[in-house]
Amino acid sequence: MTNNFSLKPGPIGVFDSGYGGLTVLSEIKNLMPQYDYLYLGDNARAPYGSRSYQLIYEFTLQAVKWLFSQGCQLVIIACNSASAKALRSIQQNDLPKIDDTKRVLGVIRPTSETIINITKTKHIAVLGTSATISSKSYEREIQEFCPDIKISTEACPMWVPLVENREYDKQGADYFVKQHIDRVLKKDKDIDAIILGCTHYPLLLKKIEQYTPKNIKLISQGEYVAKSLKNYLSRHQKLESLCSKGETRIYCTTDSAKKFESLASFFLNEEISAKKVSLNNKE
Numbered sequence: 707m708t709n710n711f712s713l714k715p716g717p718i719g720v721f722d723s724g725y726g727g728l729t730v731l732s733e734i735k736n737l738m739p740q741y742d743y744l745y746l747g748d749n750a751r752a753p754y755g756s757r758s759y760q761l762i763y764e765f766t767l768q769a770v771k772w773l774f775s776q777g778c779q780l781v782i783i784a785c786n787s788a789s790a791k792a793l794r795s796i797q798q799n800d801l802p803k804i805d806d807t808k809r810v811l812g813v814i815r816p817t818s819e820t821i822i823n824i825t826k827t828k829h830i831a832v833l834g835t836s837a838t839i840s841s842k843s844y845e846r847e848i849q850e851f852c853p854d855i856k857i858s859t860e861a862c863p864m865w866v867p868l869v870e871n872r873e874y875d876k877q878g879a880d881y882f883v884k885q886h887i888d889r890v891l892k893k894d895k896d897i898d899a900i901i902l903g904c905t906h907y908p909l910l911l912k913k914i915e916q917y918t919p920k921n922i923k924l925i926s927q928g929e930y931v932a933k934s935l936k937n938y939l940s941r942h943q944k945l946e947s948l949c950s951k952g953e954t955r956i957y958c959t960t961d962s963a964k965k966f967e968s969l970a971s972f973f974l975n976e977e978i979s980a981k982k983v984s985l986n987n988k989e
Contacts, residue, residue: 716777755835
């Protein structure tokens with residue numbers, strides 16, 4: 707059923723629990739600069755990675771509804787925890803009730819589709835938050851494309867706090883990065899590709915590279931999500947026509963706008979302005 711939301715063109719919505727989705731947005735807007743983008747970070751309730759399935763689902767649904775209310779016809783959930791634990795329910799159960807002309811996409815499937823073309827040994831690893839790893843979403847998606855692939859996983863609960871507290875390039879981060887890289891590589895000596903299954907992790911890339919053998923390919927999601935989205939829009943022309951094209955970028959947060967502006971500059975390499983919003987919508 708179609709709700710009362712307008713079918714007028716609107717910005718592409720990009721949602722994350724915090725700042726990590728900015729690494730995805732950066733790649734998307736670099737590849738497709740003509741579109742308008744509205745970014746929403748639920749920083750007041752971040753991180754999502756250690757929260758329950760039900761809370762992640764409720765928070766993500768609130769964010770999606772808010773982005774729809776702002777005119778977005780398409781929303782990208784640029785958060786692995788939310789993609790893992792909320793995306794499918796929203797797509798299958800909520801969208802038909804809210805507005806079946808709108809679409810919500812995630813970041814796990816585009817990355818999963820890519821990895822089978824990168825690994826030679828068919829032995830890979832996924833690093834992510836506790837929520838992402840416990841959901842087994844990557845295993846399900848990847849084995850749908852390649853059933854005989856072997857996947858080792860490792861939850862890295864300290865990595866997001868390191869990034870959001872600007873410790874990602876400090877010496878103190880080395881212990882936590884090396885610990886998890888060593889641990890996952892001990893699980894399978896034939897691993898030749900590692901998915902960085904959290905959009906915060908690109909900021910730790912230099913540290914991760916330092917402790918990862920050179921023969922192992924590290925997969926950051928932003929590039930692959932951007933290419934997948936471009937392909938998706940080329941195949942769905944009606945939806946594409948409902949994505950407005952004015953090259954505007956709007957940034958919103960549920961926490962302090964000044965704090966968001968300060969840290970967002972590290973992710974985007976540019977100064978931005980942000981506004982604080984509330985997601986306490988009851989519809």
